[in-house]
Amino acid sequence: MANKPIVDFEALKNNLSNVSKPIQVLNEKAEITDQEVFDSFSDDDLVEFMKKMVWERALHEQTMNFSRQGRMGFYAPTEGEEASEMGTVLAMKKNDYLLPAYRDVPQLIQHGATVTQAYLWSRGHVAGNKFEARSMMPQIIIGAAYDEAAGVAMGLKKNGEDAIAFTYTGDGGTSQGDSYEGMNFAGAFKVPALFIVQNNGFAISTPRAKQTSAPTLAQKAVAAGIPSIQVDGMDILACYAVAKAAREYITAGNGPVMIETLTYRFGAHSSAGDDPKRYRTKAEEQPWFDKDPLIRLRKVLEDKGLWSEEQEDKLVDEYKASFKEAIKEADAVPEDKVSDMLKRTFEIPTPEMKKEIAKFEAKESK
Amino acid sequence: MAKKTYIQAITDALDIVLEDDPKTLIFGEDVGKNGGVFRTTQGLQEKYGENRVFDTPLAESGILGLATGLGLTGWRPIPEIQFMGFSLEAVDQIIGQEARMRFRFDGLKTAPVTIRTPYGGGTHTAEMHADNLENIFASTPGLRVVMPSNPYDAKGLLISSVENNDPVLFMENLKLYRSMKDDIPDGKYTVPLDKANVAREGNDITIVAYGAEVNEALKVADDLAKKNISVEVIDLRTVSPIDTDTIFKSIEKTHKVVIVQEAQKIAGVGAQVASAIAEDAVLSLDAPIGRVAAPNSVYPFALGEDIWIPRAKEIEEKVNEILNY
Ligand SMILES: Cc1ncc(C[n+]2csc(CCOP(=O)(O)OP(=O)(O)O)c2C)c(N)n1
Numbered sequence: 144m145a146n147k148p149i150v151d152f153e154a155l156k157n158n159l160s161n162v163s164k165p166i167q168v169l170n171e172k173a174e175i176t177d178q179e180v181f182d183s184f185s186d187d188d189l190v191e192f193m194k195k196m197v198w199e200r201a202l203h204e205q206t207m208n209f210s211r212q213g214r215m216g217f218y219a220p221t222e223g224e225e226a227s228e229m230g231t232v233l234a235m236k237k238n239d240y241l242l243p244a245y246r247d248v249p250q251l252i253q254h255g256a257t258v259t260q261a262y263l264w265s266r267g268h269v270a271g272n273k274f275e276a277r278s279m280m281p282q283i284i285i286g287a288a289y290d291e292a293a294g295v296a297m298g299l300k301k302n303g304e305d306a307i308a309f310t311y312t313g314d315g316g317t318s319q320g321d322s323y324e325g326m327n328f329a330g331a332f333k334v335p336a337l338f339i340v341q342n343n344g345f346a347i348s349t350p351r352a353k354q355t356s357a358p359t360l361a362q363k364a365v366a367a368g369i370p371s372i373q374v375d376g377m378d379i380l381a382c383y384a385v386a387k388a389a390r391e392y393i394t395a396g397n398g399p400v401m402i403e404t405l406t407y408r409f410g411a412h413s414s415a416g417d418d419p420k421r422y423r424t425k426a427e428e429q430p431w432f433d434k435d436p437l438i439r440l441r442k443v444l445e446d447k448g449l450w451s452e453e454q455e456d457k458l459v460d461e462y463k464a465s466f467k468e469a470i471k472e473a474d475a476v477p478e479d480k481v482s483d484m485l486k487r488t489f490e491i492p493t494p495e496m497k498k499e500i501a502k503f504e505a506k507e508s509k
Numbered sequence: 510m511a512k513k514t515y516i517q518a519i520t521d522a523l524d525i526v527l528e529d530d531p532k533t534l535i536f537g538e539d540v541g542k543n544g545g546v547f548r549t550t551q552g553l554q555e556k557y558g559e560n561r562v563f564d565t566p567l568a569e570s571g572i573l574g575l576a577t578g579l580g581l582t583g584w585r586p587i588p589e590i591q592f593m594g595f596s597l598e599a600v601d602q603i604i605g606q607e608a609r610m611r612f613r614f615d616g617l618k619t620a621p622v623t624i625r626t627p628y629g630g631g632t633h634t635a636e637m638h639a640d641n642l643e644n645i646f647a648s649t650p651g652l653r654v655v656m657p658s659n660p661y662d663a664k665g666l667l668i669s670s671v672e673n674n675d676p677v678l679f680m681e682n683l684k685l686y687r688s689m690k691d692d693i694p695d696g697k698y699t700v701p702l703d704k705a706n707v708a709r710e711g712n713d714i715t716i717v718a719y720g721a722e723v724n725e726a727l728k729v730a731d732d733l734a735k736k737n738i739s740v741e742v743i744d745l746r747t748v749s750p751i752d753t754d755t756i757f758k759s760i761e762k763t764h765k766v767v768i769v770q771e772a773q774k775i776a777g778v779g780a781q782v783a784s785a786i787a788e789d790a791v792l793s794l795d796a797p798i799g800r801v802a803a804p805n806s807v808y809p810f811a812l813g814e815d816i817w818i819p820r821a822k823e824i825e826e827k828v829n830e831i832l833n834y
């Protein structure tokens with residue numbers, strides 16, 4: 144017998160770690176690492192990117208404030224993920240279809256829902272979902288959006304539209320079978336879908352390392368025959384440039400793409416009492432706080448004389464004032480009615496339901 | 510008019526909805542070139558092309574997710590789940606997503622999806638192919654569950670299901686697929702999705718049944734007619750919703766009822782019917798409610814079915830017991 148094994152599995156495994164570096168345009172010291180891409184942005188573009196991130200940070204802060212005051216239902220904090228969320232969503236066109244996860248409320252608002260609607264959604268009020276925007280409501284079931292994105296993308300293709308499906312999940316979400324099924328269907332049918340994985344390091348308390356032995360999450364697309372890439376998720380210029388390039392590739396009829404953004408959730412998992420101190424240390428968090436996507440773009444803008452602290456403070460005040468208006472509007476929306484809940488369960492109420500509706504209407508009219 | 514099997518009646522209905530509405534799409538495992546493992550979609554890909562009738566990768570959640578997404582973008586999907594046992598792989602898309610769509614969006618977005626799937630005992634299939642799982646789905650708000658007992662209803666109910674703008678689970682009975690033939694009118698006709706059928710009129714006792722058990726109940730009615738006992742047989746046709754008015758009207762006349770199902774007795778459709786009667790029509794009865802259902806064990810597949818599924822014999826015994834109460 145030969146000593147050499149028929150297959151060197153260890154070498155095959157080690158090969159899996161040969162992946163290209165995450166795409167980056169600006170590093171955490173605000174140094175330009177890709178001049179050509181950087182130069183493709185005008186000063187106005189750079190300011191616009193900054194404004195979007197400042198807006199998202201302000202939305203997060205004000206909304207968490209409302210949450211502490213007991214004025215919100217479930218809401219997922221987004222601090223730290225501004226580059227990943229705004230960078231990718233800014234590459235969307237109005238006709239594109241969004242399938243967001245629960246942490247992607249800022250993208251849903253960018254795509255056309257109002258802040259008032261987002262607040263009503265959080266409260267479980269149906270008025271929160273009555274946006275005209277082409278989007279699902281934030282998906283609570285992890286993995287479901289990926290399956291649905293394949294269907295939306297197929298529908299858009301069959302309609303002959305110049306539009307694609309954009310969908311999001313997290314690092315934990317990539318472990319769901321549905322995430323693979325959705326990507327695999329999209330690949331098999333060559334439909335226009337962009338799958339975005341926001342790898343923020345944790346699924347509630349479970350660290351990324353415990354989700355999979357795959358060296359990158361981007362690799363999970365490989366088995367479905369889909370091109371994929373890791374991006375510095377704290378660099379909005381990289382996130383935008385990659386999402387935009389992916390959209391162009393997809394709309395040219397090449398089928399789906401997957402992007403993994405490397406980002407970090409600065410705070411708690413949700414508004415419902417998660418405490419990160421239970422599963423990570425300050426020392427582990429600090430390097431990520433240093434990568435804050437706002438810090439690096441702010442520095443570039445200030446160096447160019449395009450941005451100042453006063454300007455930012457003024458913007459934050461304006462944004463927060465608008466969120467206070469939005470929650471007032473949400474407060475003014477009349478409470479839902481049980482009879483209406485019954486009525487919107489089926490288009491044609493069942494005979495049993497007609498009786499139930501009449502019963503509740505009689506109660507409600509008292 | 511032509512004599513057609515249950516399968517042929519379904520193919521006929523699918524042909525009609527593909528022809529009538531260019532937004533309808535049929536897809537699933539092996540439904541294209543192969544025409545489905547039961548040939549239910551035979552010839553449809555040839556006639557309507559691969560854009561309308563197509564095979565999918567082998568993943569039920571993916572298939573139903575495809576349907577949800579297609580529904581959101583203006584299409585009218587008719588996915589097939591090859592055997593109902595496999596629907597458990599797709600429970601989130603059916604119950605967690607499609608059934609809730611109208612409610613979530615107050616009708617701005619909907620899931621006009623008709624899920625076709627074969628189920629039902631008596632053909633000695635492999636495990637998880639024949640289980641009667643209607644109870645799981647019939648308890649889901651926003652979803653209709655249709656269980657035709659004969660070829661004529663299968664065609665008319667399927668056309669109604671596809672035309673309905675809400676999700677419908679259309680359960681096709683494996684045992685009936687090739688064992689029954691009806692005169693099927695050519696062209697389009699519909700059977701309503703909220704109306705039970707009085708399959709046989711009678712005065713002495715009411716049997717409420719659905720799916721293959723309707724035919725067993727009719728055998729019992731024939732047999733008892735020879736002894737001058739007049740049995741009324743109600744075919745529910747849809748187990749969500751359940752047409753209680755037709756049941757109440759019948760028991761007002763007969764004062765006796767036996768409820769029959771092929772599924773296990775626990776927490777199922779028969780229990781729902783019994784509870785509706787107990788709540789709103791109990792004074793019509795002069796005997797306890799009789800129930801015939803499968804034992805509450807795990808479904809025994811293949812030959813195990815033969816000693817397990819209740820059929821005409823068990824129904825007749827129960828009917829006699831209630832008549833002699
Ligand atoms: C199917 C499903 N399983 C479990 C949960 C509960 N849950 C909500 S968020 C979460 C962690 C998700 O982590 P990840 O995908 O990384 O997204 P992130 O919250 O970090 O944005 C879990 C387990 C759920 N919502 N859906």
Ligand SMILES: [Mg+2]
Pocket residue numbers: 313314315341342343344345346347
């Ligand atoms: Mg995560």
